[in-house]
Amino acid sequence: MRGLMFNYLLEFIEEDFGYGVVDSVIGASGVGNDGSYADGGLYADEDLLSLMSAAASVLNISTNELQVLFGHRTFRPIYEKLITIYENNVYKQNKINSAFDFIVMLDTIHYKEVVKLYPESIFPYFTLLNRTETELEFMYCSKRNLPYLAKGLLMGCAEYFKERLLIEMKEQTNEEETYFIIKKALSGS
């Protein structure tokens, strides 16, 4: 996984919980390089998983909860990176005005845009199954199987577009796929 993801994780922990916590997390995780990562560098997925599980145990929450928090906080910086880097990108050409507009573009965003900056990355797949005015159904698919991180990013996306969305997910039996259904919350609910 790219160093960028490691740096977002450590930044989120530092900003929300303080430097002392980051220090304890790096120490408890057993990762080799004192928590220093180059954004574009490639590092073992296992090290990110070790950092996330060390953070969960230091903060006394589950690893799934940690991934949701991490994703939620990371959407804004990751999105802002995307829109400042590309002047003429798919994002701008397609006039994305809502969370649904953005979410249906996730495959294109990863495989046509982010790949220019981070070639040879292994990205997740997002297969759109259905879209209506009020609901979006898609399948997240990745050998890394990080659906709770995806859920957190989707929550951050809803917040960014100032929308109230209910995000439901159902893990599939093959462990690489998670079905998501996102519903617009009815006003007053």
Ligand code: HEM
């Ligand atoms: C709602 C929005 C997004 C969701 C749900 C999402 C989901 C994910 C997930 C779950 C991963 C972990 C790897 C995996 O599952 O296999 C990932 C990786 C990644 N994503 Fe996204 N993503 C979103 C937006 C973005 C944006 C806007 C960028 C632009 C910078 C981006 C860039 C990346 C990069 C660089 C990786 C690491 C790939 C690697 O190191 O091999 N993502 N994404």
